[in-house]
Amino acid sequence: xxxxxxxxxxxxxxxxxxxxxxxxxxxxxxxxxxxxxxxxxxxxxxxxxxxxxxxxxxxxxxxxxxxxxxxxxxxxxxxxxxxxxxxxxxxxxxxxxxxxxxxxxxxxxxxxxxxxxxxxxxxxxxxxxxxxxxxxxxxxxxxxxxxxxxxxxxxxxxxxxxxxxxxxxxxxxxxxxxxxxxxxxxxxxxxxxxxxxxxxxxxxxxxxxxxxxxxxxxxxxxxxxxxxxxx
Amino acid sequence: xxxxxxxxxxxxxxxxxxxxxxxxxxxxxxxxxxxxxxxxxxxxxxxxxxxxxxxxxxxxxxxxxxxxxxxxxxxxxxxxxxxxxxxxxxxxxxxxxxxxxxxxxxxxxxxxxxxxxxxxxxxxxxxxxxxxxxxxxxxxxxxxxxxxxxxxxxxxxxxxxxxxxxxxxxxxxxxxxxxxxxxxxxxxxxxxxxxxxxxxxxxxxxxxxxxxxxxxxxxxxxxxxxxxxxxxxxxxxxxxxxxxxxxxxxxxxxxxxxxxxxxxxxxxxxxxxxxxxxxxxxxxxxxxxxxxxxxxxxxxxxxxxxxxxxxxxxxxxxxxxxxxxxxxxxxxxxxxxxxxxxxxxxxxxxxxxxxxxxxxxxxxxxxxxxxxxxxxxxxxxxxxxxxxxxxxxxxxxxxxxxxxxxxxxxxxxxxxxxxxxxxxxxxxxxxxxxxxx
Numbered sequence: 042x043x044x045x046x047x048x049x050x051x052x053x054x055x056x057x058x059x060x061x062x063x064x065x066x067x068x069x070x071x072x073x074x075x076x077x078x079x080x081x082x083x084x085x086x087x088x089x090x091x092x093x094x095x096x097x098x099x100x101x102x103x104x105x106x107x108x109x110x111x112x113x114x115x116x117x118x119x120x121x122x123x124x125x126x127x128x129x130x131x132x133x134x135x136x137x138x139x140x141x142x143x144x145x146x147x148x149x150x151x152x153x154x155x156x157x158x159x160x161x162x163x164x165x166x167x168x169x170x171x172x173x174x175x176x177x178x179x180x181x182x183x184x185x186x187x188x189x190x191x192x193x194x195x196x197x198x199x200x201x202x203x204x205x206x207x208x209x210x211x212x213x214x215x216x217x218x219x220x221x222x223x224x225x226x227x228x229x230x231x232x233x234x235x236x237x238x239x240x241x242x243x244x245x246x247x248x249x250x251x252x253x254x255x256x257x258x259x260x261x262x263x264x265x266x267x268x269x270x271x272x
Numbered sequence: 273x274x275x276x277x278x279x280x281x282x283x284x285x286x287x288x289x290x291x292x293x294x295x296x297x298x299x300x301x302x303x304x305x306x307x308x309x310x311x312x313x314x315x316x317x318x319x320x321x322x323x324x325x326x327x328x329x330x331x332x333x334x335x336x337x338x339x340x341x342x343x344x345x346x347x348x349x350x351x352x353x354x355x356x357x358x359x360x361x362x363x364x365x366x367x368x369x370x371x372x373x374x375x376x377x378x379x380x381x382x383x384x385x386x387x388x389x390x391x392x393x394x395x396x397x398x399x400x401x402x403x404x405x406x407x408x409x410x411x412x413x414x415x416x417x418x419x420x421x422x423x424x425x426x427x428x429x430x431x432x433x434x435x436x437x438x439x440x441x442x443x444x445x446x447x448x449x450x451x452x453x454x455x456x457x458x459x460x461x462x463x464x465x466x467x468x469x470x471x472x473x474x475x476x477x478x479x480x481x482x483x484x485x486x487x488x489x490x491x492x493x494x495x496x497x498x499x500x501x502x503x504x505x506x507x508x509x510x511x512x513x514x515x516x517x518x519x520x521x522x523x524x525x526x527x528x529x530x531x532x533x534x535x536x537x538x539x540x541x542x543x544x545x546x547x548x549x550x551x552x553x554x555x556x557x558x559x560x561x562x563x564x565x566x567x568x569x570x571x572x573x574x575x576x577x578x579x580x581x582x583x584x585x586x587x588x589x590x591x592x593x594x595x596x597x598x599x600x601x602x603x604x605x606x607x608x609x610x611x612x613x614x615x616x617x618x619x620x621x622x623x624x625x626x627x628x629x630x631x632x633x634x635x636x637x638x639x640x641x642x643x644x645x646x647x648x649x650x651x652x653x654x655x656x657x658x659x660x661x662x663x664x665x666x667x668x669x670x671x672x673x674x675x676x677x678x679x680x681x682x683x684x685x686x687x688x689x690x691x692x693x694x695x696x697x698x699x700x701x702x703x704x705x706x707x708x709x
Contacts, residue, residue: 053496060503122488122489143488146499193567210502212519238568261509
């Protein structure tokens with residue numbers, strides 16, 4: 042998939058590209074609004090990651106312009122450090138597919154990109170399978186074969202996020218940011234430590250159904266879903 | 273001035289009327305004397321009895337009396353108010369008496385004018401004067417009022433301009449058209465101050481935008497780099513742990529910065545109030561969001577609201593943050609198995625207003641700390657167990673002020689800690705008219 046990274050800060054663009062290339066995205070760069078509109082005119086992209094604070098142009102202008110482009114089918118995600126109140130509303134109104142305030146987690150960005158892709162191509166994958174368990178996204182339930190495993194909203198979100206990035210280690214902070222967003226404004230450890238409570242509860246609920254511990258604790262870092270032994 | 277005039281006037285008129293009468297009497301006396309010189313005394317001389325006097329007018333208000341002989345007490349001309357008989361009754365007359373010698377004979381001449389007639393003149397004058405005075409007072413009043421209102425017109429315009437000011441950034445106005453230098457000065461000063469406030473607000477807005485961009489961009493780089501490094505999975509376990517720790521520190525920095533920017537943005541009026549918020553639904557959402565934490569501590573949470581309080585205009589996201597912070601505090605500072613009670617009642621005796629209280633068991637906040645609870649970075653030294661009173665309540669205060677919510681905190685051993693909010697809700701009738709958004 043082709044991604045155009047519109048970002049005037051080289052270091053930030055490089056980190057972003059590093060992650061995305063690792064995930065097999067092809068990255069192109071534009072550092073100014075002008076450069077971006079030229080590339081948008083010539084090339085076809087699947088994603089445009091748009092910083093609003095460009096040196097020569099307001100990112101929102103570029104967004105409006107890109108939406109006028111007939112051949113451009115790219116999904117646009119705004120990545121903004123401006124954090125202005127109207128940016129999000131105006132951005133979505135002008136046709137952006139999503140909005141992430143800086144600093145954002147790269148994993149969060151990737152999961153948003155995946156969600157957009159699924160939505161766009163109609164492959165609305167309703168269920169995620171792992172071992173004998175099925176996570177149903179439309180009715181937000183977890184089932185072991187036919188038995189319902191009751192989860193709270195946050196537990197469901199947490200398990201879902203771990204499954205989206207299956208095989209990879211997620212830190213408590215990444216998990217906490219995903220399920221709480223920016224709600225937790227207090228700068229304390231309470232919230233990321235609470236992830237342990239969630240994981241403990243999920244394990245407790247899954248244990249009676251399956252002896253295998255699907256959530257692996259990576260000491261000092263975080264958690265990951267253990268891959269199937271067969272897979 | 274008018275008052276003094278009003279008091280002095282009757283007296284002045286009385287004196288004037290009397291003087292006027294006396295002047296006439298003297299004048300008449302002079303004429304009579306002149307006539308006596310010309311035609312002799314006999315035609316004037318009284319033949320009748322003592323008390324009969326010659327009246328020369330129909331109503332007998334005036335008389336002339338000439339007698340032979342000098343009155344014992346008479347000196348030169350004397351003026352006095354004396355009783356005189358008129359048609360059988362005694363009436364007060366103003367009398368001018370004069371003695372003179374004519375052809376070797378002494379005579380006494382008396383000219384009188386009845387006091388009743390003097391008082392008639394007096395009354396007439398008084399009536400006239402009263403009307404004149406009334407007229408003068410009214411005219412003065414009208415003139416004064418119109419002059420004052422004309423003079424103060426620029427002042428009214430200044431007040432009207434101030435009334436028209438909405439929000440911190442009013443548009444600049446042309447200088448006021450007035451010749452009065454004081455008003456010009458006042459207007460110019462107010463305009464200057466408004467401009468200064470406007471500039472300060474714009475500077476702050478600019479600063480917030482710059483701070484956001486300049487600080488959050490490097491933080492983004494760091495955060496993404498940490499993520500990439502962790503992703504690589506080639507690091508020794510020890511380094512990974514260090515990295516996770518750094519990530520946490522960075523997160524703390526981000527959270528603090530975000531919160532400070534949020535508070536500044538609220539205080540800089542950068543948020544709109546476009547929503548109609550059903551308080552019950554909002555609180556239910558917040559409780560659901562915090563469900564796991566409540567369960568984890570075995571807390572009992574109750575929500576008891578009278579009616580359906582609705583706030584409009586409001587900002588739902590900000591109000592969510594307000595209640596989230598309050599309730600999450602009520603959880604954090606609670607003890608295992610404790611409780612949180614959220615109760616709401618329509619404020620008594622008022623058509624508007626709703627009292628909402630959030631009460632929790634747990635650690636008591638000392639009375640001397642209560643007033644500082646909502647200050648930025650106020651954290652209590654002995655609260656080692658749970659950190660983070662820091663900015664959460666400062667945000668609560670900003671959002672509350674933004675919505676004109678009055679908020680108060682009390683804490684005691686018996687009742688626990690209670691936050692009481694006075695919500696400016698809209699009347700129930702209006703809620704029924706329009707569906708909640």
